[in-house]
Amino acid sequence: MLKNFFYAACVILIMVSCSRAQQSSGGVKQFGTKIDSKNAISYEDLLTKMSSTDSMPAKVTGKISEVCKKKGCWMTLVSDDATKPDMRVTFKDYAFFMPMDIVGKRVVLDGFAIVEVTPIDVLRHYAEDGGKSKEEIAAITEPKRELAFEAAGVIIVD
Numbered sequence: 215m216l217k218n219f220f221y222a223a224c225v226i227l228i229m230v231s232c233s234r235a236q237q238s239s240g241g242v243k244q245f246g247t248k249i250d251s252k253n254a255i256s257y258e259d260l261l262t263k264m265s266s267t268d269s270m271p272a273k274v275t276g277k278i279s280e281v282c283k284k285k286g287c288w289m290t291l292v293s294d295d296a297t298k299p300d301m302r303v304t305f306k307d308y309a310f311f312m313p314m315d316i317v318g319k320r321v322v323l324d325g326f327a328i329v330e331v332t333p334i335d336v337l338r339h340y341a342e343d344g345g346k347s348k349e350e351i352a353a354i355t356e357p358k359r360e361l362a363f364e365a366a367g368v369i370i371v372d
Contacts, residue, residue, distance in 0.1 A: 247367035249324040269328040286311035325365040
């Protein structure tokens with residue numbers, strides 16, 4: 215009996231601690247570190263700022279085009295201008311995950327932007343997590359220099 219009580223208490227404790235990763239107030243969903251949308255720049259403005267530096271802290275707003283289909287461990291931010299590159303977003307210390315049904319939603323990210331070279335094996339891993347075909351994954355044969363973002367906090371705004 216005591217063993218069952220202990221098990222139930224552990225399950226409840228885990229559920230309570232996990233629920234703190236997502237807070238909701240007024241329809242806004244919060245993940246990771248608590249942030250707000252004040253002083254957030256557009257993704258287009260971030261691209262302009264990153265043309266003169268390789269890294270910077272930033273608070274950015276943009277639209278999600280893809281989320282890791284395995285567990286929400288990364289997402290892709292895109293510009294409203296289809297000619298602009300997309301940006302891979304990961305989460306600081308792997309501390310939280312995003313819902314997988316937020317494609318097309320607008321978000322605010324607070325964290326750190328960096329231009330990096332992503333190795334072939336990591337690009338293939340992302341492609342696999344994104345549900346790409348074996349042929350698409352095999353076609354990845356070169357590393358990619360790209361803008362990436364490590365978010366400490368995320369707000370889904372719509």
